[in-house]
Amino acid sequence: GESVGLHLPTLSVQEGDNSIINCAYSNSASDYFIWYKQESGKGPQFIIDIRSNMDKRQGQRVTVLLNKTVKHLSLQIAATQPGDSAVYFCAENTGTASKLTFGTGTRLQVTL
Amino acid sequence: DADVTQTPRNRITKTGKRIMLECSQTKGHDRMYWYRQDPGLGLRLIYYSFDVKDINKGEISDGYSVSRQAQAKFSLSLESAIPNQTALYFCATSLRQGFSETQYFGPGTRLLVL
Numbered sequence: 001g002e003s004v005g006l007h008l009p010t011l012s013v014q015e016g017d018n019s020i021i022n023c024a025y026s027n028s029a030s031d032y033f034i035w036y037k038q039e040s041g042k043g044p045q046f047i048i049d050i051r052s053n054m055d056k057r058q059g060q061r062v063t064v065l066l067n068k069t070v071k072h073l074s075l076q077i078a079a080t081q082p083g084d085s086a087v088y089f090c091a092e093n094t095g096t097a098s099k100l101t102f103g104t105g106t107r108l109q110v111t112l
Numbered sequence: 113d114a115d116v117t118q119t120p121r122n123r124i125t126k127t128g129k130r131i132m133l134e135c136s137q138t139k140g141h142d143r144m145y146w147y148r149q150d151p152g153l154g155l156r157l158i159y160y161s162f163d164v165k166d167i168n169k170g171e172i173s174d175g176y177s178v179s180r181q182a183q184a185k186f187s188l189s190l191e192s193a194i195p196n197q198t199a200l201y202f203c204a205t206s207l208r209q210g211f212s213e214t215q216y217f218g219p220g221t222r223l224l225v226l
Binding site: 036 | 116151152153154155156157160170202204213214215216217218219220
């Protein structure tokens with residue numbers, strides 16, 4: 001079976017509701033952040049990114065919010081669908097070119 | 113995503129064996145990476161390469177080596193596999209564009225070391 005996410009925090013939401021997935025980062029020097037989605041048996045897939053000079057960025061049904069004061073990142077998914085069920089990772093660029101540090105992930109379960 | 117492919121997708125090997133995991137990409141990216149993924153630990157960087165002549169260690173390079181045979185190919189070797197190298201291994205690529213440098217991942221290789 002799938003070994004990813006066996007001990008992950010889990011967020012359960014009803015189909016059609018909005019989801020909010022949170023991520024705390026530790027390095028105040030981080031200047032670039034990405035959210036990835038990982039479905040079972042697949043590699044992480046890019047969702048949305050944000051730079052440290054922004055506090056909000058919107059995509060299709062997704063919004064990323066960045067609060068640098070408390071080093072917090074969130075991913076909001078509007079009108080959550082069954083296909084959104086996956087593990088979601090945040091990643092930060094700590095300033096060393098191209099090196100991303102990943103969070104441990106949150107599993108999103110969408111109930112019908 | 114077929115732009116980044118990994119072979120094999122699954123591999124079972126024995127302690128002490130040398131194995132190689134292959135990664136190829138058709139995205140034309142110059143930067144390539146190898147990660148391993150373990151439950152509860154997220155993705156950790158093993159090695160990365162910014163071009164054919166550039167190889168850099170990541171946070172967990174011990175027990176691994178890499179080869180960048182061409183811009184499109186980046187291989188990961190386990191010189192003498194041990195059970196705690198059992199994990200999911202991902203290759204990724206990126207191309208710096210402005211402020212964003214999104215990494216694109218392959219489908220992964222599931223490795224079991226007995």
